[in-house]
Amino acid sequence: MQVVVDMNKCQDHGQCVFAAPDVFRFDDDGRLAYAAEVDETLRGDVEEAADVCPLQAIRIEG
Known part of the structure; x- marks a missing residue:
């Protein structure tokens, strides 16, 4: 499975880090x-x- 983050949108809020610490x-x-x-x-x-x-x-993706 592919993970894609639009780094132009990302402002490093970190909610993803809490939700999926093995990935982010x-x-x-x-x-x-x-x-x-x-x-x-x-x-x-x-x-x-x-x-x-x-x-x-x-x-x-995928």
Whole structure:
């Protein structure tokens, strides 16, 4: 499963980090970092992260 974040929309609110910590995190500069390819078992967490993103910057492909 592919995770895509529109980094032009993302403002690093971090709701995704709480919803799916195995996929999303903050880097050393406080910017969002994420795994672009994740196992299907994490789909529920990623879907929740996409739902709670205030800017709807996250989408799932595949």
